[in-house]
Amino acid sequence: MDTWLEIDLSKLANNFNYMKSKTKTGIISVVKANAYGMGSVRIAQELEILGTDMFAVATYEEAEELRMGGIKKEILILNETSSENLKNSIDKNYIFTIFNLYYLKKWINDIGENIKKLKFHIKVDTGMNRLGFKLKGIGELSELIEQNNIRVDGVYSHFAAAETDEEFTEQQFINFNEIINKFEKNDINFKYKHLANSAAGLKYDKYNLNFVRIGMALYGLQPLNEHDSNIQEIFTWKSKIIEIRKVKKGERISYSSKPLIDNKRIGVIPVGYAQGYMRQLSESGYVVCNEIKCRILGSVCMEKIIIDLTNIAAEIDDRVILLGNDVSIQEKSSLAFTIGDDILCKLSNRVERIYKDY
Numbered sequence: 339m340d341t342w343l344e345i346d347l348s349k350l351a352n353n354f355n356y357m358k359s360k361t362k363t364g365i366i367s368v369v370k371a372n373a374y375g376m377g378s379v380r381i382a383q384e385l386e387i388l389g390t391d392m393f394a395v396a397t398y399e400e401a402e403e404l405r406m407g408g409i410k411k412e413i414l415i416l417n418e419t420s421s422e423n424l425k426n427s428i429d430k431n432y433i434f435t436i437f438n439l440y441y442l443k444k445w446i447n448d449i450g451e452n453i454k455k456l457k458f459h460i461k462v463d464t465g466m467n468r469l470g471f472k473l474k475g476i477g478e479l480s481e482l483i484e485q486n487n488i489r490v491d492g493v494y495s496h497f498a499a500a501e502t503d504e505e506f507t508e509q510q511f512i513n514f515n516e517i518i519n520k521f522e523k524n525d526i527n528f529k530y531k532h533l534a535n536s537a538a539g540l541k542y543d544k545y546n547l548n549f550v551r552i553g554m555a556l557y558g559l560q561p562l563n564e565h566d567s568n569i570q571e572i573f574t575w576k577s578k579i580i581e582i583r584k585v586k587k588g589e590r591i592s593y594s595s596k597p598l599i600d601n602k603r604i605g606v607i608p609v610g611y612a613q614g615y616m617r618q619l620s621e622s623g624y625v626v627c628n629e630i631k632c633r634i635l636g637s638v639c640m641e642k643i644i645i646d647l648t649n650i651a652a653e654i655d656d657r658v659i660l661l662g663n664d665v666s667i668q669e670k671s672s673l674a675f676t677i678g679d680d681i682l683c684k685l686s687n688r689v690e691r692i693y694k695d696y
């Protein structure tokens with residue numbers, strides 16, 4: 339095996355329990371994008387045992403994958419679903435999202451009376467301008483719901499800047515309540531209301547309502563700028579050195595590099611951007627080998643990176659850490675001009691996931 343991702347399930351449990359104790363409300367575990375690259379079925383199985391109340395995924399296909407993996411709890415599907423798949427979902431305990439009139443009308447038209455057998459949450463837009471109903475759309479939506487006897491269990495929205503902007507976050511909460519009041523005037527009442535993501539769940543109490551939807555904190559990505567040591571990265575991306583050689587002053591390394599200004603000893607790692615290693619870390623990133631940081635030399639290739647082993651005691655076949663724990667994803671992501679979530683969900687499925695039980 340050239341490269342693998344070790345996933346520490348005891349840390350997943352710690353992160354889950356910490357968020358649970360901190361937010362004191364129900365948890366919707368967000369396992370979209372293959373659980374942020376961690377492997378959605380295995381992660382969801384653990385979270386179900388730990389007592390998550392519900393799961394959220396982006397697509398119908400992701401929900402199906404969880405059911406095939408034996409997951410029993412309700413699954414909220416955040417994006418749209420085709421009429422065909424809706425019709426196939428009676429008795430599957432899925433919750434679909436109503437976020438515009440276009441799809442709602444299409445569903446009613448395509449599946450008729452069957453729509454009564456399904457569960458829905460309504461997504462409302464409180465300031466992100468992505469998906470969901472605004473105040474002025476609530477009238478027509480309420481009529482359609484009543485006329486067609488649609489089972490609406492919940493309402494939710496999403497924060498755009500919970501980690502940085504208190505004023506805007508509060509305004510989103512005010513907008514949320516205003517929209518809910520409008521529904522209630524139309525005699526539509528919700529069993530569940532949820533709004534907070536990891537950042538809001540950590541930073542505030544008042545937005546927690548019935549559920550918080552937690553993604554990044556489960557996997558150990560830091561939701562706030564201040565580091566919270568109770569949230570630990572559950573992943574360590576590893577590989578090994580497959581070649582070591584000496585390169586002389588004046589020679590070159592990897593693609594398009596300049597002649598070396600001194601002699602070096604270098605190592606080759608069989609991982610590159612094809613596996614999800616960030617090409618932006620060319621010349622600037624490092625890996626850790628035998629607890630020592632080794633700089634990346636030259637550009638990250640499709641299937642290889644080259645590291646500086648000058649004066650470092652390392653042999654062929656020694657393990658290296660590419661990311662996680664000793665190699666902070668926070669630092670790596672800012673060097674790569676992105677965020678940790680982005681890096682994790684681009685890890686290729688050629689990186690084998692290995693779960694460490696507890």
Ligand SMILES: *Cc1c(COP(=O)(O)O)cnc(C)c1O
Nearest residue numbers: 368496535536551552553554555
């Ligand atoms: C991804 C997502 C979340 C989780 O957000 P984190 O910041 O990772 O906790 C919550 N709600 C919705 C609608 C999402 O799409």
